[in-house]
Amino acid sequence: MTVTHYLADWRPFPYEIAETRLEFDLAPRATRVLSQIDFRRLSAGDLVLDGIGLDTLSLAIDGKPLPLDLIDAERGRLTLPAADLPDSFTFAAEVAIDPEANTALEGLYLSGGIFCTQCEAEGFRHITWYPDRPDVMAPFRVTINSDMPVLLSNGNPVSRAEGRAIWHDPWPKPAYLFALVAGDLRAVPDSFTTMSGRKVALNVWVRPGDEGRAGYAMESLIRSMQWDERVYGREYDLDVFNIVAVDDFNMGAMENKGLNIFNSKLVLASPETATDGDYERIEGVIGHEYFHNWTGNRITCRDWFQLCLKEGLTVFRDQQFTADMRSPAVNRIQDVQALRARQFREDAGPLAHPPRPDRYQEINNFYTATVYEKGAEVIGMLKRLVGDDGYRAALDLYFDRHDGQACTIEDWLRVFEDATGRDLTQFKRWYTDAGTPRLTMTEDWADGALTLHFRQETAPTPGQPDKPARVIPIALGLIGPNGDEVLPTTVLEMTAAEQSVSFRDTGARPVVSLLRGFSAPVTVAREIGADQQALLLTHDTDPYARWQAGRDLALDGLIARAAGRTGGEEFTRAIAGILDDAEADPAFAALCLTLPGEEEIATAIAARGAIPDPASIHQARRGLMQEIGTRHEPVLARLYDAMAVAGPYRPDAEGAGRRSLRLACLALLTQLDDGARAAALFDTAGNMTERQGALEQLIAAGRDEQALAAFAAEFGDNRLVMDKWFMVQPLRAAPDKALARARELAARADFDWKNPNRFRALIAGFTANHAAFHAADGSGYDFLAEWLMRLDPVNPQTAARMCSAFETIARYDSARQVRARAALKRIAAMPGLSRNTDEMVSRILA
Numbered sequence: 001m002t003v004t005h006y007l008a009d010w011r012p013f014p015y016e017i018a019e020t021r022l023e024f025d026l027a028p029r030a031t032r033v034l035s036q037i038d039f040r041r042l043s044a045g046d047l048v049l050d051g052i053g054l055d056t057l058s059l060a061i062d063g064k065p066l067p068l069d070l071i072d073a074e075r076g077r078l079t080l081p082a083a084d085l086p087d088s089f090t091f092a093a094e095v096a097i098d099p100e101a102n103t104a105l106e107g108l109y110l111s112g113g114i115f116c117t118q119c120e121a122e123g124f125r126h127i128t129w130y131p132d133r134p135d136v137m138a139p140f141r142v143t144i145n146s147d148m149p150v151l152l153s154n155g156n157p158v159s160r161a162e163g164r165a166i167w168h169d170p171w172p173k174p175a176y177l178f179a180l181v182a183g184d185l186r187a188v189p190d191s192f193t194t195m196s197g198r199k200v201a202l203n204v205w206v207r208p209g210d211e212g213r214a215g216y217a218m219e220s221l222i223r224s225m226q227w228d229e230r231v232y233g234r235e236y237d238l239d240v241f242n243i244v245a246v247d248d249f250n251m252g253a254m255e256n257k258g259l260n261i262f263n264s265k266l267v268l269a270s271p272e273t274a275t276d277g278d279y280e281r282i283e284g285v286i287g288h289e290y291f292h293n294w295t296g297n298r299i300t301c302r303d304w305f306q307l308c309l310k311e312g313l314t315v316f317r318d319q320q321f322t323a324d325m326r327s328p329a330v331n332r333i334q335d336v337q338a339l340r341a342r343q344f345r346e347d348a349g350p351l352a353h354p355p356r357p358d359r360y361q362e363i364n365n366f367y368t369a370t371v372y373e374k375g376a377e378v379i380g381m382l383k384r385l386v387g388d389d390g391y392r393a394a395l396d397l398y399f400d401r402h403d404g405q406a407c408t409i410e411d412w413l414r415v416f417e418d419a420t421g422r423d424l425t426q427f428k429r430w431y432t433d434a435g436t437p438r439l440t441m442t443e444d445w446a447d448g449a450l451t452l453h454f455r456q457e458t459a460p461t462p463g464q465p466d467k468p469a470r471v472i473p474i475a476l477g478l479i480g481p482n483g484d485e486v487l488p489t490t491v492l493e494m495t496a497a498e499q500s501v502s503f504r505d506t507g508a509r510p511v512v513s514l515l516r517g518f519s520a521p522v523t524v525a526r527e528i529g530a531d532q533q534a535l536l537l538t539h540d541t542d543p544y545a546r547w548q549a550g551r552d553l554a555l556d557g558l559i560a561r562a563a564g565r566t567g568g569e570e571f572t573r574a575i576a577g578i579l580d581d582a583e584a585d586p587a588f589a590a591l592c593l594t595l596p597g598e599e600e601i602a603t604a605i606a607a608r609g610a611i612p613d614p615a616s617i618h619q620a621r622r623g624l625m626q627e628i629g630t631r632h633e634p635v636l637a638r639l640y641d642a643m644a645v646a647g648p649y650r651p652d653a654e655g656a657g658r659r660s661l662r663l664a665c666l667a668l669l670t671q672l673d674d675g676a677r678a679a680a681l682f683d684t685a686g687n688m689t690e691r692q693g694a695l696e697q698l699i700a701a702g703r704d705e706q707a708l709a710a711f712a713a714e715f716g717d718n719r720l721v722m723d724k725w726f727m728v729q730p731l732r733a734a735p736d737k738a739l740a741r742a743r744e745l746a747a748r749a750d751f752d753w754k755n756p757n758r759f760r761a762l763i764a765g766f767t768a769n770h771a772a773f774h775a776a777d778g779s780g781y782d783f784l785a786e787w788l789m790r791l792d793p794v795n796p797q798t799a800a801r802m803c804s805a806f807e808t809i810a811r812y813d814s815a816r817q818v819r820a821r822a823a824l825k826r827i828a829a830m831p832g833l834s835r836n837t838d839e840m841v842s843r844i845l846a
């Protein structure tokens with residue numbers, strides 16, 4: 001039975017909750033959950049509670065037993081007719097659940113012997129009967145009965161005795177923010193004094209033996225707390241803040257009130273086991289979950305259609321935080337790269353949806369790049385339009401007006417309107433309309449005036465055939481032919497489908513530096529010559545625009561090469577300037593020096609109306625890397641040596657930047673030295689960043705046997721490090737070898753595929769090998785389908801998310817499309833297919 005939920009159908013819940021009391025008797029196979037919920041009637045209506053997979057032992061109202069046949073197990077509902085209910089009453093239930101059998105990792109489950117919970121979005125209904133919707137908020141009192149040494153829940157500790165802990169969370173919260181943890185855990189403790197002088201006890205909880213790898217997470221937490229006070233004036237509001245690392249987790253982490261639960265890969269780090277990228281993600285995600293305390297918990301979402309209210313804003317905040325902790329320019333470019341790779345891709349395919357969707361079948365399928373990353377971009381545009389002061393005033397008003405409430409995108413936009421006087425009616429389309437606008441610019445140069453003509457258009461997306469014009473903030477500058485900036489950044493607010501603007505007195509005809517700072521999430525089409533791109537790459541004052549100019553130049557060359565022509569000569573020449581300057585900003589140079597990936601090249605080819613051929617793209621990219629390496633060998637070799645960092649490893653932006661440039665040089669030099677440098681680096685590097693980087697090069701060069709064995713011997717008992725080992729092999733293997741490699745790995749006893757990290761490492765590592773996944777014979781599609789069908793009955797959420805590997809099939813040739821669709825149809829036909837995967841597959845096949 002497929003049910004579609006519509007935004008238009010939202011109705012307020014007719015009851016409020018004064019307090020929720022829960023008592024857990026923990027046992028792996030039969031945990032007993034006793035609940036007492038104090039309801040008060042707000043308006044007419046039956047009391048409808050949600051519950052799935054519960055063994056209900058008893059139900060009562062004010063102590064009077066209720067018949068169990070009120071339960072509709074098929075629909076997961078318990079309906080108590082309004083006529084039978086007093087105005088205020090206590091509902092009580094006693095249920096039994098089986099955490100050990102819970103492989104879906106939704107609700108209460110066991111991860112390596114640790115009891116833990118995941119309740120967003122609708123996990124709480126797997127724990128007990130409840131109005132499992134975000135607009136029903138309550139203070140919680142939780143009793144945990146268990147012999148486990150550490151017993152945690154939300155809020156503040158009330159009491160602890162042998163076998164029992166009581167917790168009280170005074171802040172009203174929806175059920176999706178509930179959490180419980182019980183296990184043999186060790187704390188890495190610290191403390192923080194808030195700006196008003198409240199002392200908060202901080203703990204990062206890990207398994208015994210992992211304490212030495214939790215320090216960076218703790219430092220990141222403290223930096224996050226300081227930052228939110230300094231930049232947003234937001235203070236923490238409980239006596240304790242706990243973070244727990246677990247090995248089995250469907251996503252990255254979860255912002256449960258006062259008790260964040262994390263995928264261990266986003267907590268545990270040491271120089272020998274984690275890369276610079278891992279450290280950066282840990283800092284960003286610790287920040288993200290902490291920032292949710294205000295944007296998500298104190299102010300939550302009225303319904304799940306409003307998910308981007310908390311997620312877009314919290315991603316925006318964590319991006320600001322990372323930019324402040326590291327390099328604003330480099331991080332902006334990385335964010336844009338990620339947005340293009342994941343969100344533009346989503347927007348261009350069958351899974352396109354607006355940041356605020358108006359329908360869903362399975363809400364867990366909507367934790368997407370569109371809701372998160374595009375949701376953040378929309379806020380960036382809003383900030384640019386109202387200015388920094390306007391943004392601050394609007395946010396202050398948001399916290400003031402809506403603290404303690406469950407809100408909508410309308411509430412959010414209204415605070416901006418009220419704080420700044422701006423009408424945001426047209427701007428709202430960014431929230432309600434799917435698709436990436438394409439911005440076309442043409443130029444006229446006459447009588448010393450440069451006129452720019454802009455046109456915006458957005459292709460239809462599923463269910464949305466017409467796309468009215470949006471507000472697009474276009475930040476631009478002008479660069480004179482001698483490289484001087486003749487117009488600093490100005491922002492043009494485009495509101496119509498077509499609009500023009502003129503600039504005079506600029507001297508000789510300048511080159512437009514367009515969409516500076518990536519001021520709007522749009523694609524750009526413009527006529528621009530290679531010499532103009534080279535000019536921007538060398539002289540633009542805006543780092544994003546500089547990088548983008550190089551990107552476009554490289555893509556032009558790669559597309560030509562993939563079509564069997566020559567290409568890339570201009571890029572190869574133009575990066576000489578970047579290499580000369582590289583030591584001034586190594587991280588930026590590394591970004592410029594790393595060619596677009598194969599997937600990005602395929603996207604660019606499709607955007608020009610051609611059909612990408614994965615094998616030619618792979619060849620084209622390697623060929624251009626070889627040419628660049630050959631042309632610049634002396635300087636690359638010099639930089640490679642110069643970027644070695646002396647002294648102990650530190651995971652800061654400076655060291656990470658030097659290592660990223662070093663590895664970018666290594667990738668080019670490996671084309672010439674057959675892996676000699678990579679082999680040496682693998683043997684001598686004292687940090688995982690360089691070891692993994694070297695290993696990836698050795699795999700690509702087909703010289704990996706020894707290194708892989710050494711790596712496995714050294715790290716065989718470290719799950720997170722072995723995930724890397726499982727990931728890099730199918731990802732970096734030559735396209736004709738990757739599938740065999742993936743199958744071999746999948747057959748290993750330590751391919752513990754029920755663990756989401758391990759499954760993703762191998763299977764998503766393979767699908768990210770573009771030419772291997774899109775093999776002409778369809779073998780890559782078959783491999784993915786086979787594993788999704790295996791995973792779906794065990795863990796529908798993770799299986800469903802990975803269906804998105806198929807979302808680009810429409811841009812390939814018809815033979816590939818036929819094969820991919822056949823694989824998808826096999827999944828669709830599987831008996832008992834989950835609602836999660838069913839929805840994803842049907843949308844892709846539609």
Ligand code: 0A1
Nearest residue numbers: 118120121251253254255367
């Ligand atoms: N709110 C979390 C993301 C999250 C969503 C769902 C989960 O389980 C299905 C887990 C985590 C965040 O934004 O970090």
Ligand code: ZN
Nearest residue numbers: 288292311314
């Ligand atoms: Zn979030």
